[in-house]
Amino acid sequence: MAVSLVLNGKPVELDVEPDVPLLWAIREAAGLTGTKYGCGMALCGACTVHLDGRAIRSCVTPVRSVVNMPITTIEGVFGTLAQAVLHSWEKLDVSQCGYCQPGQIMSAIALLKRTPVPTDDEIDAAMSGNICRCGTYVRIRAAIHEAASTHRG
Amino acid sequence: MSPGKNSVALDRRQFLKAGSSTAVGLVVGFWLPQRSGRFAEAQVGVEERVFAPNAFVRVAPDNVVTIISKHCEAGQGIHTGLATILAEELDADWTQMRVESATANRALYKNLQFGSQATGGSNSIPNSWEQYRRAGATARSLLMSAAAKRWNVPEAELLADSGIIKHELSSQQATFGELAEAAASVPLPAEVTLKNPKNFKLIGAVRLPRIDCKPKTLGTAVFASDFSLPRMLTALVARPPRFGAVVRGFDAAAAKAVPGVTDVVQISTGIAVVANAFSAARHGRNLLHIDWDESNAEKRGTPELVADYRALLAQPGAIARRDGDCAQALARSARTLTADFEYPYLAHTPMEPLSAVVRLAANQCDIWTGDWSISGIQDDAVRITGLKQEQILIHSLYGGGSFGRRGGDASQAVEVAKAIGGRVPVKLLWTREEDIQTGPFRPMYLHRLTAGLDEQGSLIAWQHRIVGQSVLADDPGFIVDGIDITSVAGASNIPYDIPNILVDLHTPALRIPVDQWRSVGDSHTAFSVETFLDDVAHTAGKDPYQFRLELLSKDPRNKEILQLTAPPPMRQSLFAKFPRDRQVMQLAAEKAGWGTSLPPGKGRGLAVHYSFQASLAYVAEVTVALDGSIKVDRVVCAVDCGIAVNPDVIRAQVEGGVAFGLGAILSSTVTLKQGRVEQSNFNDYRVLRMNGMPKVEVYIVDSGESPSGIGEPTVPPIGPAVSNAIFAATGKRVRTLPLSSAT
Numbered sequence: 001m002a003v004s005l006v007l008n009g010k011p012v013e014l015d016v017e018p019d020v021p022l023l024w025a026i027r028e029a030a031g032l033t034g035t036k037y038g039c040g041m042a043l044c045g046a047c048t049v050h051l052d053g054r055a056i057r058s059c060v061t062p063v064r065s066v067v068n069m070p071i072t073t074i075e076g077v078f079g080t081l082a083q084a085v086l087h088s089w090e091k092l093d094v095s096q097c098g099y100c101q102p103g104q105i106m107s108a109i110a111l112l113k114r115t116p117v118p119t120d121d122e123i124d125a126a127m128s129g130n131i132c133r134c135g136t137y138v139r140i141r142a143a144i145h146e147a148a149s150t151h152r153g
Numbered sequence: 154m155s156p157g158k159n160s161v162a163l164d165r166r167q168f169l170k171a172g173s174s175t176a177v178g179l180v181v182g183f184w185l186p187q188r189s190g191r192f193a194e195a196q197v198g199v200e201e202r203v204f205a206p207n208a209f210v211r212v213a214p215d216n217v218v219t220i221i222s223k224h225c226e227a228g229q230g231i232h233t234g235l236a237t238i239l240a241e242e243l244d245a246d247w248t249q250m251r252v253e254s255a256t257a258n259r260a261l262y263k264n265l266q267f268g269s270q271a272t273g274g275s276n277s278i279p280n281s282w283e284q285y286r287r288a289g290a291t292a293r294s295l296l297m298s299a300a301a302k303r304w305n306v307p308e309a310e311l312l313a314d315s316g317i318i319k320h321e322l323s324s325q326q327a328t329f330g331e332l333a334e335a336a337a338s339v340p341l342p343a344e345v346t347l348k349n350p351k352n353f354k355l356i357g358a359v360r361l362p363r364i365d366c367k368p369k370t371l372g373t374a375v376f377a378s379d380f381s382l383p384r385m386l387t388a389l390v391a392r393p394p395r396f397g398a399v400v401r402g403f404d405a406a407a408a409k410a411v412p413g414v415t416d417v418v419q420i421s422t423g424i425a426v427v428a429n430a431f432s433a434a435r436h437g438r439n440l441l442h443i444d445w446d447e448s449n450a451e452k453r454g455t456p457e458l459v460a461d462y463r464a465l466l467a468q469p470g471a472i473a474r475r476d477g478d479c480a481q482a483l484a485r486s487a488r489t490l491t492a493d494f495e496y497p498y499l500a501h502t503p504m505e506p507l508s509a510v511v512r513l514a515a516n517q518c519d520i521w522t523g524d525w526s527i528s529g530i531q532d533d534a535v536r537i538t539g540l541k542q543e544q545i546l547i548h549s550l551y552g553g554g555s556f557g558r559r560g561g562d563a564s565q566a567v568e569v570a571k572a573i574g575g576r577v578p579v580k581l582l583w584t585r586e587e588d589i590q591t592g593p594f595r596p597m598y599l600h601r602l603t604a605g606l607d608e609q610g611s612l613i614a615w616q617h618r619i620v621g622q623s624v625l626a627d628d629p630g631f632i633v634d635g636i637d638i639t640s641v642a643g644a645s646n647i648p649y650d651i652p653n654i655l656v657d658l659h660t661p662a663l664r665i666p667v668d669q670w671r672s673v674g675d676s677h678t679a680f681s682v683e684t685f686l687d688d689v690a691h692t693a694g695k696d697p698y699q700f701r702l703e704l705l706s707k708d709p710r711n712k713e714i715l716q717l718t719a720p721p722p723m724r725q726s727l728f729a730k731f732p733r734d735r736q737v738m739q740l741a742a743e744k745a746g747w748g749t750s751l752p753p754g755k756g757r758g759l760a761v762h763y764s765f766q767a768s769l770a771y772v773a774e775v776t777v778a779l780d781g782s783i784k785v786d787r788v789v790c791a792v793d794c795g796i797a798v799n800p801d802v803i804r805a806q807v808e809g810g811v812a813f814g815l816g817a818i819l820s821s822t823v824t825l826k827q828g829r830v831e832q833s834n835f836n837d838y839r840v841l842r843m844n845g846m847p848k849v850e851v852y853i854v855d856s857g858e859s860p861s862g863i864g865e866p867t868v869p870p871i872g873p874a875v876s877n878a879i880f881a882a883t884g885k886r887v888r889t890l891p892l893s894s895a896t
Contacts, residue, residue: 027379033381037378039834041585041834043834044504093366097552097553098370098551101369101370129842130842131504132504135809135810135811136809140843
């Protein structure tokens, strides 16, 4: 079966069953491995991608439900906000093992898009669906504040 | 992660001997740019050249300096650490440094404490410290000699700095890259001089960017679960529903009928379903009919196990520590306290579930993995495939977290590859459910502590009994007189000046698989010791900080100890160098404002603990709401881990250790019902999330001592510091973990 997606701005035809989770279509069929499997049940956020700019959990999203809709993965983020987030992540050396970080970054970009200057409580609310077992939360929080401040200039 | 030899001092002759066979590595290595790209080649499926670097550093003509890391990077920052150490002695510029993972070659890349190629026990920095310094200094010496020869000037007139060698008198200079080819023909120096630590520029630098930061930020870092090869298939294994169950038979017909499923094969750990995609493999696995023989399986639940352990708490165990006469001192105590503690089984749940890719051919087996036990996997692969050790090539990728897990499970992928006749490469994945339900786990433990105070309120007797499985049961060399040191570490070596001490241990053998979990024994012993000590202080009417200061006023290494059971190599490091424990505690107390008042509902708690040769003290501040819910607001941490190679990595490890330990004591547990694990994913195996993360302040003691590790010792103090803070706020003590089980 071929499923049509708009992945990182480009239309693609992927040879997957329609009920396969978007996560596996992205990883296995499209070969984009920045989006990670962590739980398969929308409990950890490692698989976070953007659907039309909103953060969604690709591990519980059947690929048929997003046909021809714009999906963005960590490999496809662009724009000044995304650059500010990536830059602050590097500046503060947020990553340890790094496995959850693409998902964290996708959640952070989506948060800053709707809440340009979030408080700690707003960060907690938006980011608590993304687990980091290395415990980089202190730096994720700091990096979101940093990105908010640099992006606003 | 097993404790190994402590004498890590690298024999200089040994290095130079290795150096002359690898002189090629080091010297010829200067001039082998084609050696890079092993990984890129594999990805595009080009026939791979055997990549066997035999040294720790290469300098390429393009001025890139590549260090070979013998240790696996799973987030702890070891690639950055080893690059820093080597670059320091080489006088390289940080921006020219790259890191490549060593292939399996235990002669060259063994952990000098373990004797095998493995990463763990927070000993990566200490065992590599002198080795990588010497490798950097040797490379620098060769480059300097090459420059002196080229310019015909005395070597003593040359300076090396930031990757450039200069002769100021003749205004000549050259980059390392420009000298690389010439350096390749310079004979190895007989001697190299290591820097005086006060001249370090990179080691200890406040801000040295992590070497793995960019790819991990952009999502381009490759983990084993991301790695793929042409024609590769994906496998999942159906594992026993109870520990000790074995396959009696299975019906694969329905599984094989799933589109995409190619093979259903039996391996040592269960039945593997092999398919062209993850979803097909999972669908096929769901349709397997397996007849499990559970006659030898563990069928007890957690309440039954706790009852069995509790019975053992009443009986004397194998003695781990004995000072004075504890029974006699308790008998004459004016006041005694006793308390029981329960610690649950815990899963590691690294964010990347286990994974490995294997390509098996007639005369070669390639394994791509983030596992830390390189020699162990290689030995397993030899046993499984019948190939020779040198035919097993291990490509060490980033590990997506470890915490003690991700040891040698890659060998199961070798079994699958063999079972399908090596027809195509295979990726073996674990689902989160398997990760949580199949172990190995941090063992469950029960503790009983009893303390005796004399008429003046002085602590004269301390008895600590521990019941729990041994994580080193398979490694009898480390079990001494019935004591697995990792079951009692942090309990048998308490530094406190108590005249009568008795620590004993029961080690029941169960079918439940157990292994080391970040900080190992100290993950539970520190909680018992440091919270019970607080209880004793309150009973004696003393401030917990002042009470500890009194008990830490003498060097425990000078105390008369009748018995302290430990493997000989560990005996030298059972206690911190005096008075490191005391100093970190004073530093943490000072920075946290110990003794200042807090509003009602808030409390402050202190814990100090030495493990893995590092001393740490934490002061936690908590708020306990009227409904009993706990919020940890702030943790002030003081650390002495010797010379701080990368202060920012150390800070990150402390922040992470606080999060890891805090999640566990607040809410993580693995329980059994009739032998089956009750938890299955992050909904019921709960870990810390952003909304539970406190502010963390880290203070690193300035030290000139050789560095210890930092990954593991960051975990033990957080639990007791928080428990002590809750007690300060509420007067209540919970001794059954996780704390959430009490609400």
